Amino acid sequence: MSKIGRNAPSPCGSGKKYKTCHGTGDRSVTTRRKPLRNSEPYSGLSDVTEQRRREIQAIFRVELEFTDDCLALMATLVEALGHCTPNDSRDVSVRDLGCDAFEFLYAAKEALLENKPSLAFPLIRRAFESTSLSQVFIHNKQFAEKWAKGGRIQNAEVRKQLEKGPFADPAAEIRETYGHYSRGTHANRTHIPFTFLGEGNKFTLGSIFPIDELTLGGHIRHLMQQAYWLIGVFVFHYHIVAKSLGHNYEEAVLELTPRIEQLGRKLTRKH
Secondary structure: OOOOOOOOEOOOOOOOEHHHHOOOOOOOOOOOOOOHHHOOOHHHHHHHHHHHHHHHHHHOHHHHHHHHHHHHHHHHHHHHHOOOOOOOHHHHHHHHHHHHHHHHHHHHHHHHHOOOHHHHHHHHHHHHHHHHHHHHHHHOHHHHHHHHOOOOOOHHHHHHHHOOOOOOOOHHHHHHHHHHHHHOOOOOHHHOOOOOEOOOEOOOOOOOOOOOHHHHHHHHHHHHHHHHHHHHHHHHHOHHHHHHOOHHHHHHHHOHHHHHHHHHHHHHHHO
């Protein structure tokens, strides 16, 4: 192989002179090293992720189908709302919050399918917060107007308002649910998955660590409940738009309640 002059352009294509790019003109051009991003085990993460998705879909098929059906109903309603001009600033805020909650629930579902429950915690919490605010705004226009102007709504105020209205829940249950999601966003021992690194599992980044059906089932149950709550709040508020979508849409919404009750009993027995 012919020598390359020190002031000649570097053959690697960097645009630099060979002497500044490779240090000396007295040696031949060396073979470029394989990029680190293409080396194992990092490059194999995508394959393992797909394998985990198939395994988890098989274990929690009906639960994931229920979640997808809730999100599909929400997507259909949102598409219809895209053709309806908002009535006021509250309507704009409620729509924005609904879309925000949808995006985070969809992302949480994908994280759980990839066996990444730690990532699902902040995603589900955000969906919980957005759905909570949308429900409060639906029943109290003053809160919506304050928020639309950039005002901050305290969590205590939101919980107090959630105790009212047709979707009322006990205050203690609301606090516990939100607390569960919040604790999972911090590095608490009870919410960090055991990876068994050096104890039988050689590599645990990504989705490689073993599937914990008990923990994963609990997360999927929360995901189902949030998706069910989201579509319930929005169909209630936009019932006229929902009705315009036809009998099949209304029937599918009504079927959600007995389905989630049955699935809840199933998960309780299973786990």
